[in-house]
Amino acid sequence: MKGNAIGHIGISLCCLAAAAGIQGCGASGNNGKTEIEIVQYKPEAAGYFEMLEQEFNATHDNIQLKVSSPNDAMTILKTRFIREDYPDIIGIGGDINYSYFVDAEILADVSDYAGLQQIKQAYRDIDEALELVPTEGEYAVPYVANAAGVLYNKDMFAEHGWEIPQNWSEFTALCGEIQSEGILPFYFGFKDTWTCLAPWNAMAVSLAPADVTKQVNRGETTFAKEYREVSEKYLDLLQYAVDDPFAYGYNDACTAFARGEAAMYPIGSYAIPQILSVNPDLNIDSFVMPANDDAAKNTLNSGIDLQFCVMADCENKEAAYEVLDFLYEEENIQQYIDAQIAIPCKEGDFVLSPMLDGMTGHIAEGRMTDYQDHYYPSEMAVDAQIQTFLLQKDVDAFLQKFDTDWLRYNRDIIRLVQEYERTHGN
Amino acid sequence: MKNERKRTFLLITIPILALFVCFNTIPLIRGVIYSFTNFKGFGSYDWVGFRNYIDLFSDGRVGKSYLFTFKLAVVTTVVVNVLSLVLALALNSKIRAKSFFRGAYFLPNILGALVVGYIFNYFFTYILPAFGAMIGSDAMSSSILSNPDSAWIGIMVVCSWQAIAMNTIIYISGLQTVPEDVYEAGGLDGATGWKQFRYLTFPLIIPFFSINMVLCVKNFLMVFDQIMALTKGGPAQSTESISYLIYNNGMSGGQFGFQSANAVIFFLVIVTVSVAQMKFTGKKEEQL
Numbered sequence: 001m002k003g004n005a006i007g008h009i010g011i012s013l014c015c016l017a018a019a020a021g022i023q024g025c026g027a028s029g030n031n032g033k034t035e036i037e038i039v040q041y042k043p044e045a046a047g048y049f050e051m052l053e054q055e056f057n058a059t060h061d062n063i064q065l066k067v068s069s070p071n072d073a074m075t076i077l078k079t080r081f082i083r084e085d086y087p088d089i090i091g092i093g094g095d096i097n098y099s100y101f102v103d104a105e106i107l108a109d110v111s112d113y114a115g116l117q118q119i120k121q122a123y124r125d126i127d128e129a130l131e132l133v134p135t136e137g138e139y140a141v142p143y144v145a146n147a148a149g150v151l152y153n154k155d156m157f158a159e160h161g162w163e164i165p166q167n168w169s170e171f172t173a174l175c176g177e178i179q180s181e182g183i184l185p186f187y188f189g190f191k192d193t194w195t196c197l198a199p200w201n202a203m204a205v206s207l208a209p210a211d212v213t214k215q216v217n218r219g220e221t222t223f224a225k226e227y228r229e230v231s232e233k234y235l236d237l238l239q240y241a242v243d244d245p246f247a248y249g250y251n252d253a254c255t256a257f258a259r260g261e262a263a264m265y266p267i268g269s270y271a272i273p274q275i276l277s278v279n280p281d282l283n284i285d286s287f288v289m290p291a292n293d294d295a296a297k298n299t300l301n302s303g304i305d306l307q308f309c310v311m312a313d314c315e316n317k318e319a320a321y322e323v324l325d326f327l328y329e330e331e332n333i334q335q336y337i338d339a340q341i342a343i344p345c346k347e348g349d350f351v352l353s354p355m356l357d358g359m360t361g362h363i364a365e366g367r368m369t370d371y372q373d374h375y376y377p378s379e380m381a382v383d384a385q386i387q388t389f390l391l392q393k394d395v396d397a398f399l400q401k402f403d404t405d406w407l408r409y410n411r412d413i414i415r416l417v418q419e420y421e422r423t424h425g426n
Numbered sequence: 427m428k429n430e431r432k433r434t435f436l437l438i439t440i441p442i443l444a445l446f447v448c449f450n451t452i453p454l455i456r457g458v459i460y461s462f463t464n465f466k467g468f469g470s471y472d473w474v475g476f477r478n479y480i481d482l483f484s485d486g487r488v489g490k491s492y493l494f495t496f497k498l499a500v501v502t503t504v505v506v507n508v509l510s511l512v513l514a515l516a517l518n519s520k521i522r523a524k525s526f527f528r529g530a531y532f533l534p535n536i537l538g539a540l541v542v543g544y545i546f547n548y549f550f551t552y553i554l555p556a557f558g559a560m561i562g563s564d565a566m567s568s569s570i571l572s573n574p575d576s577a578w579i580g581i582m583v584v585c586s587w588q589a590i591a592m593n594t595i596i597y598i599s600g601l602q603t604v605p606e607d608v609y610e611a612g613g614l615d616g617a618t619g620w621k622q623f624r625y626l627t628f629p630l631i632i633p634f635f636s637i638n639m640v641l642c643v644k645n646f647l648m649v650f651d652q653i654m655a656l657t658k659g660g661p662a663q664s665t666e667s668i669s670y671l672i673y674n675n676g677m678s679g680g681q682f683g684f685q686s687a688n689a690v691i692f693f694l695v696i697v698t699v700s701v702a703q704m705k706f707t708g709k710k711e712e713q714l
Contacts, residue, residue, distance in 0.1 A: 078677055191572065392662070
């Protein structure tokens with residue numbers, strides 16, 4: 001009898017554990033309201049989204065909005081996807097992950113969303129180009145873009161009478177001049193490998209074709225050919241940088257630049273809030289990376305920094321659209337771009353931050369090209385490869401490895417593209 | 427009556443077994459299944475047969491991570507065991523404030539690996555180079571974490587610093603099992619100092635030595651937190667441990683299938699190493 005009693009306890013424990021497990025995965029109580037969950041990947045903007053969440057919930061009775069902005073959100077999202085636990089809306093960047101998600105058919109087609117018509121065509125085209133193979137429908141609503149070039153200390157430039165360089169030779173001459181005055185031209189934070197990509201992208205857009213990755217996938221060219229100039233010029237930059245840039249991380253570099261230890265920092269506009277958090281009085285402006293010797297060929301490196309996708313699994317698309325309507329209200333976007341020094345993707349009269357002054361010309365003319373690394377498969381770890389290259393300074397070995405690794409990590413994509421072109425008679 | 431007892435034991439075991447199967451065996455089997463697919467972690471996937479396993483053996487990055495992990499595990503295990511044995515001998519002798527020192531040396535073990543990692547990160551990046559510049563040493567004036575040849579030493583130091591605490595405690599408890607009369611008898615035969623350690627103490631604490639070796643090797647083969655906090659696999663991918671590579675490329679890198687295959691192989695490697703170690707040191711054990 002005793003054995004039985006214990007057995008019952010054991011079985012009920014088991015049931016309890018199982019029930020707890022099931023409850024954890026299911027929907028929680030929502031007192032009659034539709035619950036919409038957003039997971040967005042910019043932890044810098046957590047405060048902004050927290051505020052929006054409160055404002056939304058205070059003004060909407062039918063929908064309960066929940067926004068989370070975790071650190072390393074992409075890993076968290078992917079881990080949730082493995083368990084097939086999807087939020088309703090995700091806020092991600094326009095990069096290779098978006099391409100994968102479209103290919104995996106886990107995003108909903110939002111081409112019936114009215115607000116999409118007010119988004120600038122250029123950004124909708126970028127999303128279109130990011131699809132691995134042309135896919136019917138639209139899967140994301142671009143929110144804001146960022147731009148990467150060179151941030152500079154405006155006061156320091158004014159004090160020494162330095163001019164904004166328009167092409168590569170002016171740029172290196174300027175770096176030499178700054179150095180000769182005993183000031184450090186650049187700070188880098190290469191310990192965080194992703195920061196190696198910022199100058200790379202900013203130069204590659206002006207020196208290599210915008211669709212170089214697609215050309216390589218079709219077997220029309222090689223990276224050894226297209227990326228040689230970028231690689232060589234990147235090495236040139238190193239001589240103007242802080243000693244041993246591999247010792248410092250992104251935070252260290254932002255802090256050093258904020259304290260005026262360097263005249264310039266080649267990074268994206270997304271770094272400005274971080275820098276200002278160290279030194280709110282710093283007078284920052286930016287200019288387009290003048291990588292090409294022909295100033296007319298220099299284009300601004302700009303891509304979608306944040307866009308919202310509705311998941312295919314979302315049960316209540318109407319409610320999701322209502323949330324999107326709120327997010328895309330002009331005053332909310334204006335608040336976002338003020339706080340994050342971003343560029344809105346929506347048409348309309350927005351006031352850009354003066355810290356982007358050096359780039360507004362290119363933005364207005366539409367002379368912008370998407371980040372090249374948005375097309376690199378994340379498992380290939382191009383950022384780490386560039387870091388290796390900058391340490392070893394061997395252009396040939398780097399480019400050769402780039403080409404062989406590319407074919408290896410992209411074989412599924414290349415096969416997909418070839419299959420598509422066969423069936424669509426290209 | 428006897429059957430009744432047996433059934434009781436069985437019934438106590440079942441819930442635990444169910445939990446174990448639920449949270450350990452089933453995920454393991456699922457991992458093995460995924461290792462035969464090109465699953466990215468989401469969406470649809472295709473069966474690719476043994477392609478992942480074939481790729482594993484031709485992937486330079488995976489090979490490098492195995493080399494790095496084994497190098498780190500072997501060196502750290504040696505360093506940790508030597509230092510903690512010396513510490514244990516010191517803390518087991520008749521010194522003043524013994525309990526205080528035992529407590530103090532155990533402190534690193536209760537701190538989180540990530541916290542320790544971040545503190546050491548600051549130490550290696552700013553304090554140590556400043557010190558190196560002060561004493562005029564070129565080699566020490568740049569951060570050891572920024573050099574692909576020396577970054578592993580930084581990780582080794584942090585791993586050792588933290589692991590020594592637990593190993594010392596295990597050795598101290600081992601030393602306390604050696605009865606005083608053995609030393610007295612040995613002393614009559616002239617065994618003192620190093621001889622006493624070599625022929626009396628060490629053979630008698632071999633069981634503790636073997637458990638420490640197995641724990642150390644297993645822990646350091648699976649090193650993760652320290653890498654996450656110190657280098658994130660860099661510079662130049664020189665400090666990517668196997669666990670880090672599996673996590674990083676499997677989760678955020680979209681190589682879930684491939685890294686599942688890596689995890690399966692890694693599992694087999696750890697089992698083999700542990701069994702081989704137990705067999706080897708088991709043979710050397712002495713009984714009083």
